[in-house]
Amino acid sequence: MSIDFRSVDALPADRRLSTLVRDGSEEVAVPLRGVARLLAAHHATAKRSAAIDSQGTAAALRRRWTENLDALQEFRDTVVDADDLDEIQHRALRYIDGRHPLLRSRIAAGRIRNGHGDLFADDIFCLPDGPRVLDCLEFDDDLRSVDGLDDAACLAMDLERLGAQTLAERFLDWFIEFSADLRVDSLVHHYVAYRAVVRLKVACLRWAQGDDRSADTAELLTDLALAHLRLGEPRMILVGGSPGTGKSTVAAGLAQRLGAVLVGSEATDDDLITRAVTALGQGESVVLDASWSSAQMRDRARQAAIGASATVAELRCCAPAGVIDAPMERGFEPWPEAIDLHTTETPHQALERAVRMAVLG
Numbered sequence: 001m002s003i004d005f006r007s008v009d010a011l012p013a014d015r016r017l018s019t020l021v022r023d024g025s026e027e028v029a030v031p032l033r034g035v036a037r038l039l040a041a042h043h044a045t046a047k048r049s050a051a052i053d054s055q056g057t058a059a060a061l062r063r064r065w066t067e068n069l070d071a072l073q074e075f076r077d078t079v080v081d082a083d084d085l086d087e088i089q090h091r092a093l094r095y096i097d098g099r100h101p102l103l104r105s106r107i108a109a110g111r112i113r114n115g116h117g118d119l120f121a122d123d124i125f126c127l128p129d130g131p132r133v134l135d136c137l138e139f140d141d142d143l144r145s146v147d148g149l150d151d152a153a154c155l156a157m158d159l160e161r162l163g164a165q166t167l168a169e170r171f172l173d174w175f176i177e178f179s180a181d182l183r184v185d186s187l188v189h190h191y192v193a194y195r196a197v198v199r200l201k202v203a204c205l206r207w208a209q210g211d212d213r214s215a216d217t218a219e220l221l222t223d224l225a226l227a228h229l230r231l232g233e234p235r236m237i238l239v240g241g242s243p244g245t246g247k248s249t250v251a252a253g254l255a256q257r258l259g260a261v262l263v264g265s266e267a268t269d270d271d272l273i274t275r276a277v278t279a280l281g282q283g284e285s286v287v288l289d290a291s292w293s294s295a296q297m298r299d300r301a302r303q304a305a306i307g308a309s310a311t312v313a314e315l316r317c318c319a320p321a322g323v324i325d326a327p328m329e330r331g332f333e334p335w336p337e338a339i340d341l342h343t344t345e346t347p348h349q350a351l352e353r354a355v356r357m358a359v360l361g
Helices: 017-022 029-045 050-054 058-075 082-098 100-108 148-161 165-179 185-208 214-231 247-258 269-281 295-307 326-330 347-360
Strands: 112-114 124-127 130-134 145-147 235-240 261-263 286-289 311-318 339-342
Touching: 017 029, 017 124, 029 124, 029 130, 029 148, 029 165, 050 112, 058 082, 058 100, 058 185, 082 100, 082 185, 082 214, 100 269, 112 148, 145 148, 148 165, 148 185, 148 214, 185 214, 235 247, 235 295, 235 347, 247 261, 247 286, 247 311, 247 347, 261 269, 269 286, 269 295, 295 311, 311 347, 339 347
Parallel strands: 235 286, 235 311, 261 286, 311 339
Antiparallel strands: 112 145, 124 130
């Protein structure tokens, strides 16, 4: 990585990335793309070892989360709302518990590297001959040994904290492109949330030292962490109903809108569940298109989702009386857990309602 070892005082303060972002400068995209390229190139040549790989395991990620969350407990209901803190902990640890296959695959793909570890907009200077990045985190080797997406998520989080969400998304897109990586949206959200919680801890400590303004920063970071954890939650969405209700159209549209894996009713019952669990373990949400007329089958799907630490949403597509054959409807066992989706609306209206139901319940 192009690290500048000069002191901060030797670099022009008005060229800090953070300053340019706050000022709304339109010239930051090019140097930010350069930073994405630099970080990806650094990861490509960074050393690897079994010890470094061990920092990418579910156990190591859980430990990092727990250490930061434990440190925040003394700030419950003084700086951080207790309910928000509990929700962050529940969602973060639940995600890890169900994503062991994904984290193992990241290690196997060589994605755990000795990275920067602490990349913030304050530490980047946009100079005429290219971006300069200040030195990486030095005091703890383990904190530099992270998934490349985690390393990049630090800067993405900081850009979002500064109000530049679009820039944050573009930076991540560039980094993933230059890294030749596969984008796993749920993992990106998880790492951005983690970086927000690390920064939240710093804000709370500053508040304890008398910096009252840090309380506002803490609130912003809490909201940011929660938003990403909610967006990144893997979901199993059952879309059912009798033939002719438009369920397959809704399921396909829903999968496309949510970026989820679509598993159709041509699969056997066992294959349907197996493919869903595999996708969930890799951090993907999944839409299962079947009749779901059997209560037993629906219960199997719910239990599989629980085992994969995923949320379940259940939608039943309905058509007006007389449109669907009565014998088909009589063979449908009661489904009180489902939200009825009446497909008499336009396809666009039905899809919009399905998205809201699947995400919000």
